[in-house]
Each structure stands twice: as structure tokens, then as C-alpha cells.
Amino acid sequence: MSGRREPVPFAFVAEAERFRSNVTPPPRERASVGQVAGRCLLGLTLVAGLVGSLVIGMPALSADPSGAGDRQSQATEGR
Numbered sequence: 001m002s003g004r005r006e007p008v009p010f011a012f013v014a015e016a017e018r019f020r021s022n023v024t025p026p027p028r029e030r031a032s033v034g035q036v037a038g039r040c041l042l043g044l045t046l047v048a049g050l051v052g053s054l055v056i057g058m059p060a061l062s063a064d065p066s067g068a069g070d071r072q073s074q075a076t077e078g079r
Contacts (some may be wrong), residue, residue: 031039
């Protein structure tokens with residue numbers, strides 16, 4: 001089996017798969033201490049918000065059968 005694929009109608013499309021640039025991009029600048037600290041604080045704030053919403057929302061999500069039974073019994077006693 002040969003290394004050639006089926007013919008492509010546009011030569012530049014076939015050449016684009018093999019093209020490699022000889023220009024290297026400049027190195028990325030390192031983040032400053034202030035930027036790293038800001039990102040850490042932002043992450044901690046988001047995590048604390050999620051944990052806080054879970055802590056506050058858990059009582060609303062739990063079904064307390066004893067509390068519902070007390071309300072019904074008090075409603076029947078008032079009749």
C-alpha cells in the first residue's frame with residue numbers, strides 16, 4: 001500500500017497537512033505574584049460560595065417526616 005491518499009482537488013489543502021512553520025512563537029510571559037494571588041483568591045471565593053450554598057440549602061433539600069407529622073397533628077387538634 002502506498003503512502004499517498006486519494007487525490008485532492010486543491011493542492012494547497014494537500015500541502016497544508018505537511019506544512020511546518022520554522023518560526024517559533026515567543027515564550028509566554030510568567031504571571032506576576034499579584035496575578036497568581038488574585039487567581040487563588042478568586043478560586044477560593046468560588047469554592048467557598050459553592051460550599052456555603054450547599055450548607056445553607058441542605059435543610060431545604062432534606063425531607064423531615066417528623067416535622068410534617070407534627071404539623072398535621074396540630075391541624076387536626078384545632079378542629
